[in-house]
Amino acid sequence: MVKTNSQQIKIITTAAEAFIKSVPQTVKELYSKNLGSEIIGPVKGRPISEDLQIIVDKECDDLFKSIITNTGLSFDIYSEHGTYNINHTSSPEYIAVIDPFDGSSLYRNGIPAEWWSVFSIFDNDFKPILGRAIDIVRSESYEAKSDSVSMQTISSESKITIKPSSKTSFSSNVWIASYLMDPSYLTKWYPLVENILTKWPATKIWPNGGSSIYPWLSRGIVDAYLMVNEPKSETDPGLSFAYFSGYPIYEIDNNNQLIPYQFVPQNNNERSKILLACCTAELAHEIINECNII
Structure with missing residues (x-):
């Protein structure tokens, strides 16, 4: 049975939440074992003096790919570390763009600060439908959808609507x-x-x-x-x-x-x-x- 658009959006939203809840545990477990900073190789388009892919990047990337694959929906994923065709061989229904682990240089140097995962999901007309982010160290998550953005702490069930500054000068x-x-x-x-x-x-x-x-x-x-x-x-x-x-x-x-x-x-x-x-x-x-x- 073909799923309606609203059903698909619900599946995507649920998958996004699963990633947001899972990725901090993945990162913190690696860090607690003094793992994750091993170098895999360069990041495409970056000099090695600027950025390198390390194990924690790959673990977060693989986690996102696995969760998106399990939705059964067709995606193209554009990651900092590669492009992946998920559940299709022609054209996707959705596009996901992700920085699976932002803060690699800090992690590689043992600095537990500014570790994030951030992604946006678009329909195949490039219209945004969902954005999610997790501030791993501060345990704060963010969600962008339906003309508003909210945040919540991991320990709280309530979301707070947030707004940009209104400064003009x-x-x-x-x-x-x-x-x-x-x-x-x-x-x-x-x-x-x-x-x-x-x-x-x-x-x-x-x-x-x-x-x-x-x-x-x-x-x-x-x-x-x-x-x-x-x-x-x-x-x-x-x-x-x-x-x-x-x-x-x-x-x-x-x-x-x-x-x-x-x-x-x-x-x-x-x-x-x-x-x-x-x-x-x-x-x-x-x-x-x-x-x-x-």
């Missing part, structure tokens, strides 16, 4: 996130924002990013995310959070034009020259003007 003491732990990003990023930091000294920087930043933008913890040379595999898993929260994501194209970010799953190994996600369009344009981006 630097006069509101803005928090900007950017992944700056790798000097190759920091050296390109600082000249871009030097004017902001000089002119608006109350601006604060959260020096981490990637797919995990989108739930925090939805929650209003940070106000903007500005990156140079951002891998699309870090952006795409968080797109459902931007979509259902209603905040914009822009990128600078090869013609140095500011355009809305375009989701093309086959391009997940490419990079955005400059990427800007922001709680409001007004703040985004102020950042662009202050940085002289275009």
Whole structure:
């Protein structure tokens, strides 16, 4: 019997919840045994100085593939570590884009901080239908669907609706996130924002990013995310959070034009020259003007 769309969405939602509940145990069990940091190989599209696939990445990736396979629905999965055709040989009903374990470099160096799994699921017209994220260390999960985003702690059954910040200018003491732990990003990023930091000294920087930043933008913890040379595999898993929260994501194209970010799953190994996600369009344009981006 062919399942109706609503039945399929229920199956997907249930599978997503199963992953969110299972992946922390997978990660913490590996960490408790001093396992998971063994290197498998490079991440496609990244220099080895920037990122490497390790065992914990593969374990989380395999867990997601297994759970999606068990839905019986046809999927294409675009992971940071590969592309997988699930339950089909032609075209899928759904597309999943996942960063199965965000925080590999920290894990590999024994730092128990900023470990996340983040994914978005789209229909075959590339329309977001669900986003999920789990902050493994803080035991907080996030869900984006039906024009809202919610969060809950693992120990609580109640969900809290969350909303992005409403800031529109630097006069509101803005928090900007950017992944700056790798000097190759920091050296390109600082000249871009030097004017902001000089002119608006109350601006604060959260020096981490990637797919995990989108739930925090939805929650209003940070106000903007500005990156140079951002891998699309870090952006795409968080797109459902931007979509259902209603905040914009822009990128600078090869013609140095500011355009809305375009989701093309086959391009997940490419990079955005400059990427800007922001709680409001007004703040985004102020950042662009202050940085002289275009």
